[in-house]
Amino acid sequence: MSPRELALRYLDIFVGTGSAGGAPLEAMLDVLHPTDFRFEGPFAAFDSAAAYVQALRDDPPLNCSYEPIAVLEQRDEACVVYDFVRDELRAKMSQLVRVRDGRICHLLLIFDSAPFVEAPDRKTLSKKS
Numbered sequence: 001m002s003p004r005e006l007a008l009r010y011l012d013i014f015v016g017t018g019s020a021g022g023a024p025l026e027a028m029l030d031v032l033h034p035t036d037f038r039f040e041g042p043f044a045a046f047d048s049a050a051a052y053v054q055a056l057r058d059d060p061p062l063n064c065s066y067e068p069i070a071v072l073e074q075r076d077e078a079c080v081v082y083d084f085v086r087d088e089l090r091a092k093m094s095q096l097v098r099v100r101d102g103r104i105c106h107l108l109l110i111f112d113s114a115p116f117v118e119a120p121d122r123k124t125l126s127k128k129s
Contacts (some may be wrong), residue, residue, distance in 0.1 A: 001031075001102065002073065002078075003073050003075075003076060003077055003078035003097055003098075003099045004071055004073040004078045006021070006031050006078070006097060006099055006102075006103070006104055007071065007078040007079075007080050007095065007097040007104075008068075008071065008080065009031050009052050010032075010097065010104060010107070011066055011080060011082070011095070013025075013027050013028045013031065014056075014061055015064050015065050015066055016059065025056055025060070026053075028049075028053055028102070029049060029053060029102055031103060032049035032052070032053070032103060032104050033049060033100055033101065033103040033104060033105040034049060034103070035084075035087055036051040036101075036105045037052065037104070037105055037106070038105070038106050038107070039052045039106075039107045039109070040106075040107070040108050040109065041107075041110075042109070042110075042111060042113040043095065043107035043113065043116075049064060049102040061086075062086075063086055063087060064085060065084075065085045065086075066082045066083065066084055066085065066093075067082055067083040067085065068081075068082045069078060069081045069082055069083065069092075076098060076099045076100065077096065077097060077098050077099070078097045078099075079094060079095070079096050079097070080094070080095045080097070080098075081093070081094045082094075083098070084096075089115055089116070091111055091112065091115050091116070092111065092112070093109065093110065093111040094109075094110045095100055095107060095108070095109050095110075095129070096108040096110070096112070
């Protein structure tokens with residue numbers, strides 16, 4: 001898969017984990033690099049795919065979707081700019097994906113965290129690991 005395809009597949013799995021018929025979290029392990037993975041975001045950072053997937057198991061993303069605005073690809077990277085939607089919350093996000101050996105080795109998630117801090121269910125979004 002190309003970096004663009006991997007980035008979109010990752011997002012499809014992420015938003016599908018909390019829905020009936022969605023991809024199980026184990027599917028995420030197929031797109032994340034097993035030995036060289038890093039996730040960085042406003043609320044959390046992880047140094048392994050296993051730790052990241054475990055955090056999602058412990059606190060799965062529920063009732064959310066994404067609406068792509070733009071997808072850019074260059075060499076071994078893709079950037080997806082999208083609207084993240086959950087219930088009445090909508091936030092612009094950007095996810096930079098770096099690929100090595102056909103798997104995602106680095107995810108950099110960028111967004112304004114203010115709407116999430118103010119959300120009534122913010123506990124599910126503010127875990128640090």
